[in-house]
Amino acid sequence: MGINAVNAGLLGQLSAIVSSQIGLAGLEDAKKEQKFDPMDCSTYDPMNGMNSGSLESATSISDVLGSSHQPTPEMLSQMPSKAAIQDDIRCGNGRFQLVRKRGRSEVWNLFGQVMDTVTGQRLPYVACYACKVLYTDTGGGTGNMTRHRCPIGVSYRSTHGSSTETIEAGLQSSFESSVSAVNPNSSNRGEPRSQLSLTITDSGQSLPLVSQTSGEVLIGDVDRDLLTDSIVKCCALDLIDPQLFAGRGFRNLLERIWQLARRVGGTPGEFFPDTQSIKSALQTHLRFCTDDLKNELSRTSQGVRLSLESLSYYGKEYRVVHGCRIGPDWKWRSNILGVFKSRENESLPDIVNIVIHNYELDRNLLRVTCSSMPKDTQNIKVFLDVKVKLKEVLQRVLASCTIPVLAMLNAIDSMTKAIIESDVRLPFEYPNSSSSCDDLLDVYRLLIEWNEHYSAIEEIIRSKCQGLVPMLANLNANHLRDLELFIDPFKETIESLTSEDAPNLQKVLPEWFALMHECHIADDEPSPLLRELKQKASELLEIEKATVITVEHRIAAILNPRLIRKLNMICTEAERNQAFERIRAVCGIRSPKEPLSRGSSFDGEPHRKRRMFLSSLEDDPVGDDELECYLRSQYPAAQTRDVVTFWSTVGQSQFPSLASLARRTLSIPATAPKTMLDEKLASVSPDQLHTFLMLRSMFASERDD
Numbered sequence: 074m075g076i077n078a079v080n081a082g083l084l085g086q087l088s089a090i091v092s093s094q095i096g097l098a099g100l101e102d103a104k105k106e107q108k109f110d111p112m113d114c115s116t117y118d119p120m121n122g123m124n125s126g127s128l129e130s131a132t133s134i135s136d137v138l139g140s141s142h143q144p145t146p147e148m149l150s151q152m153p154s155k156a157a158i159q160d161d162i163r164c165g166n167g168r169f170q171l172v173r174k175r176g177r178s179e180v181w182n183l184f185g186q187v188m189d190t191v192t193g194q195r196l197p198y199v200a201c202y203a204c205k206v207l208y209t210d211t212g213g214g215t216g217n218m219t220r221h222r223c224p225i226g227v228s229y230r231s232t233h234g235s236s237t238e239t240i241e242a243g244l245q246s247s248f249e250s251s252v253s254a255v256n257p258n259s260s261n262r263g264e265p266r267s268q269l270s271l272t273i274t275d276s277g278q279s280l281p282l283v284s285q286t287s288g289e290v291l292i293g294d295v296d297r298d299l300l301t302d303s304i305v306k307c308c309a310l311d312l313i314d315p316q317l318f319a320g321r322g323f324r325n326l327l328e329r330i331w332q333l334a335r336r337v338g339g340t341p342g343e344f345f346p347d348t349q350s351i352k353s354a355l356q357t358h359l360r361f362c363t364d365d366l367k368n369e370l371s372r373t374s375q376g377v378r379l380s381l382e383s384l385s386y387y388g389k390e391y392r393v394v395h396g397c398r399i400g401p402d403w404k405w406r407s408n409i410l411g412v413f414k415s416r417e418n419e420s421l422p423d424i425v426n427i428v429i430h431n432y433e434l435d436r437n438l439l440r441v442t443c444s445s446m447p448k449d450t451q452n453i454k455v456f457l458d459v460k461v462k463l464k465e466v467l468q469r470v471l472a473s474c475t476i477p478v479l480a481m482l483n484a485i486d487s488m489t490k491a492i493i494e495s496d497v498r499l500p501f502e503y504p505n506s507s508s509s510c511d512d513l514l515d516v517y518r519l520l521i522e523w524n525e526h527y528s529a530i531e532e533i534i535r536s537k538c539q540g541l542v543p544m545l546a547n548l549n550a551n552h553l554r555d556l557e558l559f560i561d562p563f564k565e566t567i568e569s570l571t572s573e574d575a576p577n578l579q580k581v582l583p584e585w586f587a588l589m590h591e592c593h594i595a596d597d598e599p600s601p602l603l604r605e606l607k608q609k610a611s612e613l614l615e616i617e618k619a620t621v622i623t624v625e626h627r628i629a630a631i632l633n634p635r636l637i638r639k640l641n642m643i644c645t646e647a648e649r650n651q652a653f654e655r656i657r658a659v660c661g662i663r664s665p666k667e668p669l670s671r672g673s674s675f676d677g678e679p680h681r682k683r684r685m686f687l688s689s690l691e692d693d694p695v696g697d698d699e700l701e702c703y704l705r706s707q708y709p710a711a712q713t714r715d716v717v718t719f720w721s722t723v724g725q726s727q728f729p730s731l732a733s734l735a736r737r738t739l740s741i742p743a744t745a746p747k748t749m750l751d752e753k754l755a756s757v758s759p760d761q762l763h764t765f766l767m768l769r770s771m772f773a774s775e776r777d778d
Contacts, residue, residue: 148194155198158187159207162200163299171200180218186210204295301346301354308355309768312755315351359764362771366396366408367432373398375737376438379410379428380458380745381421383444386752389759390415393748393766394428399740403721405575407746409770412763421447421455442742446620457621459581460567460744463588466617467513467563470609476602478556481548482516485523488534488541497537500526514567517560524554555602559610562591571747576739579629579716582622583636586643589614625738627652632720632735634713637704653700660730662698699728 152158161169171185172195187198187207197210201223208217308315317323346354370377375398382393396410410428413419421443429436440454444461471479492499501522523530527550534541566588570577592610627644630636631652640649657663706727713719717739725732748766757765 163205178215180215184218305354312757314756315348319348371433378440378741380442380742382745395746397742399736409766422451440741466613500529555600559606577743578741579633581626581743582630582643629738633716
């Protein structure tokens, strides 16, 4: 495990801790060497070695420069969130920095204004120099700053005496003494730098605000907790075992960080948490993660959609349960809700029931997407994973072909690995030579390289790997090219359904029919192999359509405003009518064909005819409903580019009932999210997989938000 495995945010947090200035506001300004005109000595003070008004002048210049470049509302709208800016300052990433702001109140000695170093703009935020807590600067006063209780350095209210003049005098004397301690013209330049202390005189007594002794650095609990949280995120995001941070190599890294930060005194081992503390923090974060998800999911009025993923890790099989939903803010969210070891006697309903119990989910609103239909669903609505089904169709077609095409694919995989093991350079990059190519899409990527460099590979085998010549003789270059042409539409369909972390149920029906169209045999198809493969694929896709495509898939396609004019191409009239009736039933919309006031006592045949005749005379008949209006509407492409954006804006304002249905339907995942897990980099033991995958999912969603 190398340095690359360590999260960059963790290193930033370490650097921030060792380089932060505790208790003294604007110390970096004070460290800057003062510039004097050699011909003008009138402002030189022999007692202080510097102009007593230089700090005020420098501050004034800084204020003038900052005030001339105020951020516009457009620039502020593009700025990161307040939490992101605070994390950037705490981690010392460098984009946002604290600069001095001149103010009448002495509290400005403890707070700095936030400046964006990229744009040079001063932002409407201020932060404590010590603990880096961020406040919004409304320009209406210093109330937040005076009420601030700093856990590390000085707080204004904790030292505010009965006399304002006493405080100002104490702050001024303390600040000047601090500046003189770092003045480059100081006489004791060769001696170790003395530690800074900010004191305020209160009733004639000196109160140390930051307790530091010469040669010692005291790390506060806030910095320690921030560092621990960064390590937990590092463990979860990079799947690193906490034991790594107890290793000698990582401790050496800490020493290097310490040296680069030029912090005097102390060693990283004195404040770096031990393995047990990190493990304890992991469990604490896991509890917080579970509780937060439970509170959110149990209150989701539209219900939660589950998807089950099969995961192999260190020779063991796991079932990963993902929880998907579209929240009240119309944002798509997906979190891992549990990781279960695969057991023969544990069925899908057993796993689902555990998740329902743990997160208090509504069973009636639950929808589950999985790779195969269980024998007993226990009244749970189940959908088949489209990605798994398409791979299954592809596998069955290739296996049933009269030409041994699967053997050819296995042969190019075996020969590629044999060439690499012989230390012979291939004409293309094959970074993961130890991986298994059981997935046909992985073999397909290798197939593309072979077709592109077939002549060069053939020459390499005949000259440097002659033992592979008999295996090469069994290949047919034309067959390999036909295989690439046949597999490519399957690959594109799967990538279209899984390329984005967003709703995808509305894509299933059009993508399925597009794939069937690609498998249609052209009259002038010259390749016998392609004709056979396409014919078998067309038959299987037609058969599997009845088991994969449900009325919910058709409703999702209807709710895609870009498809409403082309529904007859992907749905029969009977299928459309079935979907329309389901929509009306769920949304409580009366059918236009249904007579008005059918249940009334005076609703006889003449009355119905009269009402229907009067309705037919109107331009907008009374029988029209949201669905009819929606199906007749036309929208510009800019409004329908994203289906969720459409229903969260235009659709919700014009068709509120359909928008509610869209939130429920589009949140059903067509495929289970794929958990990215590289066993060569992840050092997590199988017993810890549940904890780390849960936390990584939580931290990833926080980052997306």
